[in-house]
Amino acid sequence: MANTPSRVTTVTKVTCTPQLSLSALSTAATDKEIIGKQSRWVHPHLIESIDPIKGRQLRASQDIPAGTCILIDCPYAIIPVVDNPVTNEGLLCSNRACNRALRAPASRVVCSKSCLSDVAWCSTTCRDSNMAYHNFECNWLKRYAVPIRKKWGEYIFGMSWVIVRLLASQHVERITRLEDEEVRPMHEWKCDWRGVESLCGSVDSWSHEQVRSWTLLVKKYLQKSAVLPHDMTPDQVLHLICQEEANSFGLYPRETGIYPCPEPPIDRGEQYAAAVYPIAAMANHSCIPNMMHKPDESGRMIFTASQDILAGQECCISYFDLTEHINLTSRREHLRKSFRFTCQCHRCASEAPAQNSSDWSAMPLMEL
Numbered sequence: 001m002a003n004t005p006s007r008v009t010t011v012t013k014v015t016c017t018p019q020l021s022l023s024a025l026s027t028a029a030t031d032k033e034i035i036g037k038q039s040r041w042v043h044p045h046l047i048e049s050i051d052p053i054k055g056r057q058l059r060a061s062q063d064i065p066a067g068t069c070i071l072i073d074c075p076y077a078i079i080p081v082v083d084n085p086v087t088n089e090g091l092l093c094s095n096r097a098c099n100r101a102l103r104a105p106a107s108r109v110v111c112s113k114s115c116l117s118d119v120a121w122c123s124t125t126c127r128d129s130n131m132a133y134h135n136f137e138c139n140w141l142k143r144y145a146v147p148i149r150k151k152w153g154e155y156i157f158g159m160s161w162v163i164v165r166l167l168a169s170q171h172v173e174r175i176t177r178l179e180d181e182e183v184r185p186m187h188e189w190k191c192d193w194r195g196v197e198s199l200c201g202s203v204d205s206w207s208h209e210q211v212r213s214w215t216l217l218v219k220k221y222l223q224k225s226a227v228l229p230h231d232m233t234p235d236q237v238l239h240l241i242c243q244e245e246a247n248s249f250g251l252y253p254r255e256t257g258i259y260p261c262p263e264p265p266i267d268r269g270e271q272y273a274a275a276v277y278p279i280a281a282m283a284n285h286s287c288i289p290n291m292m293h294k295p296d297e298s299g300r301m302i303f304t305a306s307q308d309i310l311a312g313q314e315c316c317i318s319y320f321d322l323t324e325h326i327n328l329t330s331r332r333e334h335l336r337k338s339f340r341f342t343c344q345c346h347r348c349a350s351e352a353p354a355q356n357s358s359d360w361s362a363m364p365l366m367e368l
């Protein structure tokens, strides 16, 4: 899980017209509302196209002024990142259309089966309207959360939980579709399971050692079983892990991708969640991005134009905090290590010739 950069800014006024207001998610949402009827929003001048090197990309079909809201995407799967499992500060409501930050433990609604202390809701309404989703993960969490955390560490536990929540959303999407054929994505963008299937990612990007380790993880904890009733083969789950690793976003309290970086630098803050967004995942990275991104209080990812974007230009975010990795070598090393690609953005291309002895283009790709 890696994606997403951030940074605070005093940006120009954001203009957007989401189909539902931000407050629409402040009340509990049912599973039917979650599939296809969330307040996702895509700017009418944003289109998808294909770049021969980078693959899918987001592009402006007409000029988009700085400050314009370009995309509001809802998480298909989201988990809290808990620094301290003992105090469990920083939890989010487990209703996947609410995701609001939870207050003191005493006011939280917890699972009646006590599956995992990281699972809690802000109200009984939020819990009760979300049971089909939670029931899918509940037994798995109860059985495997503690052993995975203990043996594999927090990162792998979080990654595994995102995979389970992706499968839980797929499960709910299927049963909801059967009940109500009208429930369809609101536009042509693939924001349901088809969006997850379209995500890039491949075992070929990873070292043999990494793939072996994930293969073992799938075999022990993530393959089809009584506590995880999905219909994917172990190879398909492995592929899903590669997709998740190439496309998930870290959620940070402040914007990522303000460029040029403000002086003094303002970082994006501490990561508090991780999520997969089917449409936002189409944004490629640039070290000189023209969009910044930040989650809202419901875990939706908001892309905003940080400069005027001309018709035909690619709309890019920064995958990392630009205040942390400043020179070319540091940026490239970070992208190779965490995101498994060599950046082809204009800034890297223009800075590359200035580097001589540390020129990355002359170095073989490392097995990390």
Ligand SMILES: C[S@@+](CC[C@H](N)C(=O)[O-])C[C@H]1O[C@@H](n2cnc3c(N)ncnc32)[C@H](O)[C@@H]1O
Binding pocket: 003, 053, 054, 055, 056, 057, 198, 199, 200, 246, 247, 281, 282, 283, 284, 285, 286, 339, 340, 341, 342, 343, 344, 345
């Ligand atoms: C989150 S996905 C972005 C969408 C992706 N292009 C697709 O086809 O779905 C991240 C992947 O896009 C490609 N990518 C993104 N930014 C890039 C860049 N600046 N240079 C080269 N490849 C990039 C890499 O393959 C990376 O693993």
